Amino acid sequence: MCTGACSKVVAVPLYVLALLSIICNIVLFFPDLDTSYAAEDREGKPRITEEVKYMGGVIGGGIMVLVPAIHIHLTSAGKCCANRCGMFLSIGFAAMGVVGAIYSLSAAALGLANGPLCFWSNSENPTPQWGVPFANSSGSYLSDKNMWKWCQRPEDVVEFNLGLFSTLLVAASIELVLCLIQMINGLFGCICGTCSGKE
Template sequence: MCTGKCSKCIGISLYPLALLSIICNIFLFFPDLQTTYAKEAAEGLYRLTDEIKLMGGVVGGGILVLIPAIHIHSTGRQGCCGNRCGMFLSVIFAAVGVAGALYSGTLSVIALIYGPVCRLENGDWIRPFMNSTPSYLGESEIWSTCTEPENIVEFNIGLFSALLVAACLELLLCGFQVLNGLFGCICGTCSHKEVA
């Protein structure tokens, strides 16, 4: 496959992953699909994990991948970006995408390891699984430790896992685009009307 067409495919593939990352991160602000916890967190109460507030899905897996995806996609077209210079720029943009995917993926892994913030039976809001051994992920019988928000453990595991998968795919695609862009910069984009 020609480097220009490959860039176009990579760019198109990055769009839904960036959108998925943004949507998952936004949903994480509303456990139990309630706005109460986000409002209380905004007031300084400990209701959401720091990984949610750092917005790895919106900033890292979302914006820092979406902007490169637009340029990478445009390098696959004939015209202003479908040339050696455009392919070189796609390498730089893809590197930004790699950084964004790493940011999102790292926060997702940390959130999965430490677990959610939830209310215990005694009324305290803490991260009860933060130092648990073995990991709480495989011990579903202890998830009932969290009394509020309802099903918070499953909610966090599902959304942070989706963020992690999206980040891994974004990392692979952007990493491949770095190689594709370097090859396209050296050899050209295979377009008939290539501009030097």
């Protein structure tokens, strides 16, 4: 496969993954699909999980991957960027995507490890309070569904965060691999050309 065609194969999934990351991060601001928690959080009452505010999906897996995806796609389009110079630049853009994917991956992993912020109580802390009950569990809560009952509000917040942060984690991992592939592809395109007929 020529390097120009490979760029297209890389760019199209990056568009989808970047959009998915942005959507997941935005939805995470509305646990239980309720806007009241975000409103209370803006008023200075912590109600949103801290790792959501890192905007890993919007900034890292979203914008920092979307911009390289556009340039990478242009290198496959047989237009202004489909030449050795364009492929060389795509290495830098792909590196930017790698950084974004790593940021998104780190934020999602941290969100999964610490668990959600919720209104919780258990036998050791019978008085319900807002906090992060699984922060010191080293992620052990993920395999112990009985612990999920500690969170009383937002409803099903553990499953909510688990599903969306896991999606962000997988999306960021794939973005990372695709951007690394494009860095290698860009190097070959810079040396050998793009097979587009316009160098």
